[in-house]
Amino acid sequence: MxxxxxxxxxxxxxxxxxxxxxxxxxxxxxxxxxxxxxxxxxxxxxxxxxAIRVGFFQLFRFASCREIMMMITGSLCAVVHGSAQPLMLLVFGMLTDTFIEYDIELQMLEDPGKHCLNNTIQFRNLTEEENLELNMTRSCGILDIEYEMTNFAYYYVGIGAAVFILGYFQISLWVTAAAKQIQIIRMMYFRKVMRMEIGWFDCNSVGELNTRMSDDINKINDAIADQVGIFIQRFTTFVCGFLMGFVKGWKLTLVIIAVSPLIGVGAALMALFVAKLTGQELQAYAKAGAVADEVLSSIRTVAAFGGEMKEVDRYDKNLISAQRWGIRKGLIMGFFTGYMWFIIFLCYALAFWYGSSLVVDTQEYSPGTLLQVFFGVLIAALNLGQASPCLEAFASGRGAATIIFETIEREPEIDCLSEAGYKLxxxxxxxxxxxxxxxxxxxxxxxxxxxxxxxxxxxxxxxxxxxxxxxxxxxxxxxxxxxxxxxxxxxxxx
Structure with a gap:
């Protein structure tokens, strides 16, 4: 032949x-x-x-119209929730100015030579015309401190009630929508695996498939669930904080925002490195899981050839690779986290130094305005830094979804469920x-x-x-x- x-x-x-x-x-x-x-x-x-070949918005490819509406509603709740902190600072600034005005009035009235006449603080031994010549125009007797504090308390109660309701819907809607999508992803992935030809299983071990169905899909769930709502909330706080700073005091805001790009660059670089390293780490752990599953499923053969120590060494080598990628990711995250907090504290020092000169020297700002601008920009910067763990979750989800979605999209060479072809x-x-x-x-x-x-x-x-x-x-x-x-x-x- x-x-x-x-x-x-x-x-x-x-x-x-x-x-x-x-x-x-x-x-x-x-x-x-x-x-x-x-x-x-x-x-x-x-x-x-x-390692990553899936865009962020591609993670939501299996969302139905109902899930899309839930995510949109949850995002709107997150936006309003995120604007609550800057709104609270507005109330806090007005409260500070009110306390200062009341304290100044009390201190001036403690002077025996002054008294309150016609809602104006005046010297006792001078006529009204003489007081006007001395520019004694500070009002008195008008401010009801108890009434004002009661109003501020109502403001805070209203903000707290709104945050409670919005926070509930923000998290619950995103988690519910993610749970429905993850159910579809698990079902489609398992169905597609069951349709694959035998040759595909020769190149993909059972242990690796089990790892992807458990760990990788859980990472996708983390990337499309409550972390998205939390990221939108913190990013909204960042935007609203800077907007309030520009409206209330643009000079101080410009000084603080001059160093903000350093925070953004750090967050972007951290997300880039974490995304790449997470994908490599997932591949290494999947490979290690495949080795363990292969050995355990053939343990009789391994024992018959005395290959226990050889398989232990092979498994350890795969774990070392995964450990190496995990350590690199930890070093990168630690460095950039410390870097961003370093920049934030430098913003503190710069804001206090320049803001005090605007209040004391030039008297352009009131103390309440200074606190509004400072804490507004400060909270904005803090929320931008606190959004970095969300970026890590998004990167991990994208890395985990790469192989999952490619498997779902792959057409098997021999499709056992296909109706096409010649029938005898x-x-x-x-x-x-x-x-x-x-x-x-x-x-x-x-x-x-x-x-x-x-x-x-x-x-x-x-x-x-x-x-x-x-x-x-x-x-x-x-x-x-x-x-x-x-x-x-x-x-x-x-």
Missing amino acids: PGSVKLRSIKKFGQENNAYDIADEGQNGDYMTMSTSKDTKNTKDKKEQP DKVKGDIEFHNVTFHYPSRPEVKILDQLSLPVKSSETTAFVGPSGAGKSTAIQLFQRFYDPKEGMVPPCS
Whole structure:
């Protein structure tokens, strides 16, 4: 027969004996050699591709109209919730000015030479005209401090009640919408895995699939659930804080905002590095989980060959890789977190130094205005820094979604649920291998069958005879259509 590699006999009972050529390499063999080759190939393929290939908004691709409305409503609640802190500062500034005015009035009236006349503080021993000449125009007796404090208390109660309601809807709507989407993702991922051809499972171990169904999908859930609402809330506080600062005191705000780009650059760089390192870390842990699952599922074989320590070492090597990526991510996050807080505290010092000169020297700002501007810009900067953990969750979710979504979108080469294709009207039972060449997807460099041609008639008993690794199981699996041949064909039974 053409294409002979190594001779192996296939005996056909019912007709005279014939010999056919089958390659000596099969799928079965040393389990350690096979798994190592597979891991090396998968590692090379993964290194050639970026760790994250999914945009943030692509995480919501499975959201229905109902979930979209829930997320929009939750976002609106987050926006109003985020504006509550700057609004509270407005009330706080007015409260401060009221206290200062009342305190100044009390201190001036404690002077025995002054008294309150016609709602104006005047000297006792001078006439009204003489007091006007001395510019004694400070009012008195008008401010009811108890009434004013009661109004401020009502303001704070109203803000607190609104924040309670808005915070509830903000978190509950986003979490509910995310739970429904995650349910769809889990269902679609498992269904697509069940439709994959056997060759796909040769290149993706069961342990890796289990890891992705548990850990990776949970990371996607973290990225599209309450973290989004919290990020919108903090970003709104950041925007509203700076807007209030510009309205109340643009000079001080400009001085503080001059250093704000340093915070933004730090947050952007941290998100970039964390996104890349998270993807690499997830791949390393998935690979380690695949090794553990492979060994545990074949523990009898491992024990029979005395390979326990070898498999422990192989698992440890994969954990070391994951540990390395995790340490790098921790170093990057620690550095940029410290960097951003360093810039924020520098903003404190700058704001107090310049703001005090505006109040004391030039008297452009009142003390309440200074506190409004300072704390407004300060809270804005703080919320921008506190939004960085949300960016980490988004990056982790994008990294985890890369393989999940690519698996969902992948069309299997042999679709067991497809209705397309030729359907036989009548089955007789004849089988024929016509110039079949084949290699397994996990080992494309090893040719298993080379130009195999073999007819098998119905009503006959055919036995494939040969040592382990001769390709006997491969021929049966091709007939069962676990795989498709790379060249040649196995025509349908007729």
